[in-house]
Amino acid sequence: LLTPGFSVSCIFGIYIFGRAMLRKILARREFDEVIIRATITEDMESDEMTRFVLVKLIHQGSDVKAEPVHPSGSNILSSLVRADGYLMLASKSSIKKGQDVGVVITRPLSANFNPQ
Numbered sequence: 001l002l003t004p005g006f007s008v009s010c011i012f013g014i015y016i017f018g019r020a021m022l023r024k025i026l027a028r029r030e031f032d033e034v035i036i037r038a039t040i041t042e043d044m045e046s047d048e049m050t051r052f053v054l055v056k057l058i059h060q061g062s063d064v065k066a067e068p069v070h071p072s073g074s075n076i077l078s079s080l081v082r083a084d085g086y087l088m089l090a091s092k093s094s095i096k097k098g099q100d101v102g103v104v105i106t107r108p109l110s111a112n113f114n115p116q
Contacts, residue, residue: 007077012052034105036085038066045094054083055103066103084109 003013019031038057055066066087069079085103087095095101 006073008052008054008073008080011080035102036064036105037100038064038103040087040095040097040099040101041065041067043095043097044068044089046089046091048091050091051089052086053089054079054086056082057084057103057109066101080106 003010003017022028023030036057038055040055041058044051044053054069054072056069058065058067066085069083072079084107085105087101087103089095
């Protein structure tokens, strides 16, 4: 499996293409993903390409906020470390601050993080 050179691009390349290969090899329809509904904390838009936006989840009472990790970019490995998950922003689309989004969880969340 060949992937782009930058670390974050590489991870998402493996996620997209590697998962498809593994599903085929293992004869599985899908792999389980944990998706949490959250409210985005800032406006975002994409250009011609689909964007994978790394986010940090913030649990405030009964609300869960998804805050984009900054700085971000395909070469900033520390953004992966700070993120709890990601959301996918389709090409030529936008998300407005306060909008409900689905965040795919990429690591275990702390025991006190328990959105209902």
